[in-house]
Amino acid sequence: MRSMAICLAVLALGATASAYAAEPAAAEKDAIFKAAGFAEKSGNYVRCVEDTTSSYRPGTIEMQDLNGDGQPEAWVTEYSNVCFGDTGQGFVLLGKDKSGAWQKLLTLAGIPEVQTTKTQGWPDILVNGPGVGPMPPLKWNGKEYTR
Numbered sequence: 001m002r003s004m005a006i007c008l009a010v011l012a013l014g015a016t017a018s019a020y021a022a023e024p025a026a027a028e029k030d031a032i033f034k035a036a037g038f039a040e041k042s043g044n045y046v047r048c049v050e051d052t053t054s055s056y057r058p059g060t061i062e063m064q065d066l067n068g069d070g071q072p073e074a075w076v077t078e079y080s081n082v083c084f085g086d087t088g089q090g091f092v093l094l095g096k097d098k099s100g101a102w103q104k105l106l107t108l109a110g111i112p113e114v115q116t117t118k119t120q121g122w123p124d125i126l127v128n129g130p131g132v133g134p135m136p137p138l139k140w141n142g143k144e145y146t147r
């Protein structure tokens with residue numbers, strides 16, 4: 001069930017915005033993880049240091065141009081029931097500011113679904129997961145995603 005939800009989330013991410021096949025270079029990857037609040041530990045990037053269970057999965061990055069400006073944003077996802085409850089995953093969405101530094105745009109537990117509707121040129125985002133009731137989509141306010 002969880003893997004199905006993850007697959008659906010990945011499909012939803014790719015449905016409305018351009019995905020980047022290339023993984024970021026090592027220095028860029030380090031900068032993304034650092035901006036997302038992750039630390040390098042034994043070759044992996046972790047934020048949920050409390051989870052030492054076998055079901056834990058360290059941080060991963062997916063690049064995607066959400067606003068169509070030709071520059072990718074970065075989804076950083078980590079899987080842990082210890083840190084994220086029944087949803088099993090948390091994510092950080094990052095974008096570059098005018099100086100080129102990565103900045104957090106959204107940080108939540110749950111499974112993000114990029115919508116076809118847009119606010120100020122950015123797609124609205126639904127965040128789902130087990131036990132999450134109907135929630136309004138998050139909308140871009142010019143600086144970050146908010147309800």
